[in-house]
Amino acid sequence: MNASANTPMPKVAIHKFASCSGCQLAFVNMGTDLIELTKLVDIVHMAEFGHVAPEDEPVDVAFIEGSITTPHDVERLLKIRANSRYLLTMGACATSGGIQALRNNADTAEWMRSVYAKPEFIQSLSSSAAIANHVKVDFELWGCPVSVRQMLAAIRSLLFGVAPQISREKVCQECKRRGNNCILVTQGAPCMGPVTRTGCGALCPSFGAPCYTCYGPAENVNAQSFGMCLMGLGLSPEQVARKFASINNAAPVFSEATQLFSGSAWMEE
Amino acid sequence: MSHTANHDPNREIRIDVPLLTRVEGEGSLEFVARNGRIESLQLRIFEPPRLFEKFLEGKDYSEVPNIAARVCGVCPIAYQMTSIRAMEKVFGMQESPWVHAMRRVVYYGEWLQSHALHLNLFAAPDFLGFSDVIHMAHRHPEDVRRGMHLQELGNDMLRLLGGRSVHPIGLRVGGFFRAPPKHEVADLVDKLLAARDLVREFVAWAVGLPYPKDEQEFVSIAVRHPHEYGINEGRLASDRGLDIDFSEYPERFREHQVSHSTAHYSMLDGSSYFLGPLARMNLNFDLLPAEVQDLARELGLRFPSHDMFHNVAARALECYLAVVDSLNILQAYRLPNRPWIEPTPRAGVGHHCTEAPRGMIYHRFELNESGEVIAATMIPPTSQNQARLEQNLNVAMERFGLQHADEQLRELCEKVIRNYDPCLSCSTHFLKMTVHRE
Amino acid sequence: MMKTHNCYVPHEAEIIERVQETPDIFTWHLRFSDAEIAQHYRFRHGQFNMLYLYGVGEVAISVMSGDGENLWHTVRAVGRVTKAMMDLPVGSRIGVRGPFGSYWPLDIARGKDVVFVTAGLGCAPVMSSIRYVVEHRQDYGRLVIMQSVRHRHESLWEPQYEAWRALPNTQVLLTASRDQTRWPNWELGRVSVLLEKADYNKEECVVMMCGPDAMMRDTAMTLKGLGVTAANIYVSLERNMQCAVGHCGHCQLGGKFVCKDGPVFPWPEVEALMCVKEY
Amino acid sequence: MKDMRYFPRAGLAELIAAIKESGYRVIGPRVEPGQGGLAYREIAGVEDLPRGLSDEQSPARYRLHPNGSQRYFAWANTSSAIKPFVFTPREKLWTVVRKEGRLHFEANHEVAKKTAVFGVRACDLAALALQDAHFLRGAHTDVFYRARREKLLLVAVNCSHAAETCFCASTGDGPEVSDGYDLLLDELDDGFLIRHGSTKGAMIMTDLVTQEASPEQISQACAQGELCRERQTRALPEASRLPGLMQRLESPLWDEVAERCLACGNCTAVCPSCFCHREFDSPLLNGKHSEHWRDADSCFSEDHSYLVGEVVRAHTRARYRQWMTHKLATWVEQYGRTGCTGCGRCITWCPAGIDFVDEANKLLSAEEEA
Ligand SMILES: Cc1cc2nc3c(=O)[nH]c(=O)nc-3n(C[C@H](O)[C@H](O)[C@H](O)COP(=O)(O)OP(=O)(O)OC[C@H]3O[C@@H](n4cnc5c(N)ncnc54)[C@H](O)[C@@H]3O)c2cc1C
Ligand code: SF4
Numbered sequence A: 001m002n003a004s005a006n007t008p009m010p011k012v013a014i015h016k017f018a019s020c021s022g023c024q025l026a027f028v029n030m031g032t033d034l035i036e037l038t039k040l041v042d043i044v045h046m047a048e049f050g051h052v053a054p055e056d057e058p059v060d061v062a063f064i065e066g067s068i069t070t071p072h073d074v075e076r077l078l079k080i081r082a083n084s085r086y087l088l089t090m091g092a093c094a095t096s097g098g099i100q101a102l103r104n105n106a107d108t109a110e111w112m113r114s115v116y117a118k119p120e121f122i123q124s125l126s127s128s129a130a131i132a133n134h135v136k137v138d139f140e141l142w143g144c145p146v147s148v149r150q151m152l153a154a155i156r157s158l159l160f161g162v163a164p165q166i167s168r169e170k171v172c173q174e175c176k177r178r179g180n181n182c183i184l185v186t187q188g189a190p191c192m193g194p195v196t197r198t199g200c201g202a203l204c205p206s207f208g209a210p211c212y213t214c215y216g217p218a219e220n221v222n223a224q225s226f227g228m229c230l231m232g233l234g235l236s237p238e239q240v241a242r243k244f245a246s247i248n249n250a251a252p253v254f255s256e257a258t259q260l261f262s263g264s265a266w267m268e269e
Numbered sequence B: 001m002s003h004t005a006n007h008d009p010n011r012e013i014r015i016d017v018p019l020l021t022r023v024e025g026e027g028s029l030e031f032v033a034r035n036g037r038i039e040s041l042q043l044r045i046f047e048p049p050r051l052f053e054k055f056l057e058g059k060d061y062s063e064v065p066n067i068a069a070r071v072c073g074v075c076p077i078a079y080q081m082t083s084i085r086a087m088e089k090v091f092g093m094q095e096s097p098w099v100h101a102m103r104r105v106v107y108y109g110e111w112l113q114s115h116a117l118h119l120n121l122f123a124a125p126d127f128l129g130f131s132d133v134i135h136m137a138h139r140h141p142e143d144v145r146r147g148m149h150l151q152e153l154g155n156d157m158l159r160l161l162g163g164r165s166v167h168p169i170g171l172r173v174g175g176f177f178r179a180p181p182k183h184e185v186a187d188l189v190d191k192l193l194a195a196r197d198l199v200r201e202f203v204a205w206a207v208g209l210p211y212p213k214d215e216q217e218f219v220s221i222a223v224r225h226p227h228e229y230g231i232n233e234g235r236l237a238s239d240r241g242l243d244i245d246f247s248e249y250p251e252r253f254r255e256h257q258v259s260h261s262t263a264h265y266s267m268l269d270g271s272s273y274f275l276g277p278l279a280r281m282n283l284n285f286d287l288l289p290a291e292v293q294d295l296a297r298e299l300g301l302r303f304p305s306h307d308m309f310h311n312v313a314a315r316a317l318e319c320y321l322a323v324v325d326s327l328n329i330l331q332a333y334r335l336p337n338r339p340w341i342e343p344t345p346r347a348g349v350g351h352h353c354t355e356a357p358r359g360m361i362y363h364r365f366e367l368n369e370s371g372e373v374i375a376a377t378m379i380p381p382t383s384q385n386q387a388r389l390e391q392n393l394n395v396a397m398e399r400f401g402l403q404h405a406d407e408q409l410r411e412l413c414e415k416v417i418r419n420y421d422p423c424l425s426c427s428t429h430f431l432k433m434t435v436h437r438e
Numbered sequence C: 001m002m003k004t005h006n007c008y009v010p011h012e013a014e015i016i017e018r019v020q021e022t023p024d025i026f027t028w029h030l031r032f033s034d035a036e037i038a039q040h041y042r043f044r045h046g047q048f049n050m051l052y053l054y055g056v057g058e059v060a061i062s063v064m065s066g067d068g069e070n071l072w073h074t075v076r077a078v079g080r081v082t083k084a085m086m087d088l089p090v091g092s093r094i095g096v097r098g099p100f101g102s103y104w105p106l107d108i109a110r111g112k113d114v115v116f117v118t119a120g121l122g123c124a125p126v127m128s129s130i131r132y133v134v135e136h137r138q139d140y141g142r143l144v145i146m147q148s149v150r151h152r153h154e155s156l157w158e159p160q161y162e163a164w165r166a167l168p169n170t171q172v173l174l175t176a177s178r179d180q181t182r183w184p185n186w187e188l189g190r191v192s193v194l195l196e197k198a199d200y201n202k203e204e205c206v207v208m209m210c211g212p213d214a215m216m217r218d219t220a221m222t223l224k225g226l227g228v229t230a231a232n233i234y235v236s237l238e239r240n241m242q243c244a245v246g247h248c249g250h251c252q253l254g255g256k257f258v259c260k261d262g263p264v265f266p267w268p269e270v271e272a273l274m275c276v277k278e279y
Numbered sequence D: 001m002k003d004m005r006y007f008p009r010a011g012l013a014e015l016i017a018a019i020k021e022s023g024y025r026v027i028g029p030r031v032e033p034g035q036g037g038l039a040y041r042e043i044a045g046v047e048d049l050p051r052g053l054s055d056e057q058s059p060a061r062y063r064l065h066p067n068g069s070q071r072y073f074a075w076a077n078t079s080s081a082i083k084p085f086v087f088t089p090r091e092k093l094w095t096v097v098r099k100e101g102r103l104h105f106e107a108n109h110e111v112a113k114k115t116a117v118f119g120v121r122a123c124d125l126a127a128l129a130l131q132d133a134h135f136l137r138g139a140h141t142d143v144f145y146r147a148r149r150e151k152l153l154l155v156a157v158n159c160s161h162a163a164e165t166c167f168c169a170s171t172g173d174g175p176e177v178s179d180g181y182d183l184l185l186d187e188l189d190d191g192f193l194i195r196h197g198s199t200k201g202a203m204i205m206t207d208l209v210t211q212e213a214s215p216e217q218i219s220q221a222c223a224q225g226e227l228c229r230e231r232q233t234r235a236l237p238e239a240s241r242l243p244g245l246m247q248r249l250e251s252p253l254w255d256e257v258a259e260r261c262l263a264c265g266n267c268t269a270v271c272p273s274c275f276c277h278r279e280f281d282s283p284l285l286n287g288k289h290s291e292h293w294r295d296a297d298s299c300f301s302e303d304h305s306y307l308v309g310e311v312v313r314a315h316t317r318a319r320y321r322q323w324m325t326h327k328l329a330t331w332v333e334q335y336g337r338t339g340c341t342g343c344g345r346c347i348t349w350c351p352a353g354i355d356f357v358d359e360a361n362k363l364l365s366a367e368e369e370a
């Protein structure tokens, strides 16, 4: 994906599926870097931007925002994959199914009836699936929203012809680098930093707010022990389960933890 | 707009815009005309429902702001703050003056970010004849840079109190997690001071854009507050005499669903209504700081106005308001003892409305005695505006005349739609336009 | 290092020649851009340099041969940095810091039999010392070279080995652990197969070994069983390396920093910990 | 003791002012709003110090309580030691500019600020000495660390209060400060005893109005230290027994602790002697130059022991074992003593409340039984 003066610029597409558009907005919000970026790559598809190349136009890099919820989504996604050299997920929806994956275990038909008076108008799969459940994903950028710094670094790496470097360490590491005092220790706050992946710069604990897992699971998570820690802070098993069932509820490590602490399952182990 | 009107107006016209661009979210437009009459004109929002209202059920009140934000990455503050206030009402909590003021600042941040983005990236290319902002930037680099600068300033305001601009993390029931330290406030004040002239130029530029005239009949609705330009507190008012408490919303406003879209249509006493910057100006111009009113007069702007494209000017003027009023608030900044009040959960129902960048948003929360959600309703501005938008399109197209070429008809449609700055992610949806000429 | 200098900052070097050895192994011939640095650069067999790829990062690579004006490195493209390095054309510039670490006991080995055991690309760190022994053949006793690869076609320096096989008092033993066909001069199986065939003075020898941890552990144990003194067995270890000067802590093996106390260690110094899983 | 002087409590403001006048930014213990607990932060003056507050520390718990006194230093320790002011958790090492194919490397020349750290404890000074040995005394010197170290002014205060987590008496590093300071204070009910340990400190003392310390005052100070020592309930096994950990590398107790350990690395981050860090490149978007940075790292993270395609210490068991055996056993081989100075931070700040001392004792007594 090296660009030089006489070769055409690499083509980049940004596609949207079920999402809040927040990752795209984070992208559009990057300021003057956006202008810099358009000098390095050719953004051929990004509806918000006013660019709509057909889904079967070959591109070098496709970023996918959003999760897969309808049969039509699946068709589109397959077309995109087939025409992209690298496919990167951008954000929690695309990477783990997002907050809307909460409906995966629910009775969707019943939910539809209650929210939409005439559900027959709505064509929908019963689940919200991560992109990787349907096609091969080359690199995952977690976060809700995605970190633009990480996204630019990924593009820069691909321009250099190397794989993006994506750290899976815990939020706590970044929290300590920022010199924060741990709010779990000083306030008994149920901060999810010890199970959550770095990337946000330990934003929440720096504001005195408990982390709520928006960057997804870190490597080597000890969900069982951490759940017990949270119970030690006074949370009920159900509350612990809900802590894991947040923005990245369908990430396997978190959905297993949710199961573990739901009901009385946690005691049997 | 210079047009050659040499087509047969009685021909069959079918226009499809399968993927509307430069709006937030995804949707289409479908337009069919036959024998000189518009037969159907439908905005379709195709994004499948994400069922937020349903999966908020059972969540703890403290989890609501973070989940509600995810309805829309474009106006997360609107979702967070409206739900927070609705729940605070359940708990019988009053805002402290500090919290009230800081909520305005963070909301102004969202307005400035969203308005600048809309005007710069979405709307201006329409009026200046460019396909997108990148092409526009080649010809008008200074204008584009100024818009981006203001967008970034809005982001800075969001970051001061919210930590990040998309899905901020600083807001909580009771107030804020963190009181910004004085030096950070001082830095922002410097930036705001430095942007004052820039934003005045920006307003003048936006007011001077060559947009069409589009006089329409409509009812404006906005939050009205006795002492300040309505944003996050007050009552619901219209220019036809409506003046109700937020809790009366469900009695007066009704939602229904139509077959072509997953969006819900909202009606006030059975008819459509209009929300957004122009509606706010129409109702609350008198409450703008004198400085902002003066600028409007200098530029020859008069409100109330029923020219739909004055929405552009209103949006720009609100950018100036955001800078001026945030300065007023932040120049008098004091550190509070504590940036939040600890809530004491109790059971009940709370209603609240605030002014999202695109217009009024309504939330209703029913909580149990431990503060868990029993039922949630969230009605975004775009779905409330949808009926009005379709009427607006009908009238505008008829007035423009079907003798115009399809391409010109489509352009006008898109301009009219973008003028509402619809957020299709919000209404849990996006547009695809199909125009049929038969 | 070369002159008083901030030990973290690389020096520019130019790729003046490159050889594609196998589909994923290449050799670089480098030269420092700064003549003074080139002149003062000295390395000892077994030491390594940190090679820096612009905008991407650094990797530890053994010095194959040469001096500051002609520095040779053989690299296997395995990951982020090394794969991209393989794409660099002649004339490109990279960063080089070094040399770092300990070296092979070529002095101690003088007058004794010398045994080299390598597996995989593990040969890179010992290649330069084999060459040294070959060049100073009269100073050493018997020379035994054992090399194990998975497949014969991965073997980099087969012509070189064949040439050495012809030297007096020298034994070259090769094996392919995963091949089906048995080639002439080749065995089938792991290093252990070769150890049985090797002929050298167990009491008066120095063994130099490089390869995966498990291979070195098993071989050292076998050699001890055969009567080789543990202190005469030397290994070159690989651990994650960031700074290469004993500051970053990544390469620690117990109390040892592999970058500065190693990579070459007498076996007894590391034996205990090399035998602990995941230490 | 002959150089010991006394000044009343009000003199503390003068001392801080004198230090500032000598061009230092002053770092002191401060209550961290929003995050709770004490942290070393820049202070404007005495008004920022934690007057009348004491800390309560236990595994996974740190709280501050009013103690009814006027004292500023009636607490055991802050969340971090001196470490971040010398070994910065994130810093740029060098920049490389690519121009016409050539690479131009340039070390980061950020000028270190003169920094005074106020309220330093004995355990932290001992840990600083360990870091000095690591970053300054080897064949290669870390010039970034050195630049900051040379600009440091250390104002130590002898402990008068031990936390439940403290065990410096058992490591021999406290509670009394013995060396490594520029100025040393003892806080008494109505004022301070002060002495200097360097010419830098002596210079600052000359600006200060002090009186000769009375024998009563000196004995009060000694008694405080004694009390502090007696109050320590935790103790590491004797130094001579610690190498025994290396005989327990296959103990099932490592699995047992790994069941609780979150591998979050909070212990290594707060430990005043841990020195691990990793390097990475951060290129400009347009690719015209690149910066080379380093981040504090932890042996609890997977990158720490990553080798192409494998992680040497893939499991928490091995990572915890690395942390403890390095700190208590193999450190001795590297720097002639253990890497633990008894500050107790890894106990307090472990979100899972794992007690380092308790684990070490369990492991070693299991060894003896075995
Ligand atoms: C003393 C020593 C001598 C070496 N000599 C050679 C040689 O002559 N030829 C050769 O091809 N390889 C050699 N290696 C191995 C080489 O360092 C790794 O293959 C290389 O670091 C892989 O980097 P990567 O970015 O391509 O791989 P990735 O898998 O992407 O690794 C990412 C990063 O992890 C670190 N890392 C990964 N593996 C290793 C490793 N084995 N050792 C140290 N750091 C690692 C590096 O910082 C690397 O950039 C040697 C290693 C050591 C320690
Ligand atoms: S505050 Fe949260 S992220 Fe920070 S160290 Fe504590 S648990 Fe980890």
Ligand code: SF4
Pocket (backbone or CB within 6 Å): A171, A196, A197, A200, A201, A202, A203, A204, A205, A210, A211, A212, A213, A214, A215, A216, B169
């Ligand atoms: S601290 Fe946690 S919830 Fe907050 S931004 Fe970071 S990952 Fe997301």
Ligand code: SF4
Pocket (backbone or CB within 6 Å): D127, D267, D270, D271, D272, D273, D327, D339, D340, D341, D342, D343, D344, D345, D346, D347, D356
């Ligand atoms: S090991 Fe624990 S008690 Fe010892 S110095 Fe480190 S943090 Fe303090």
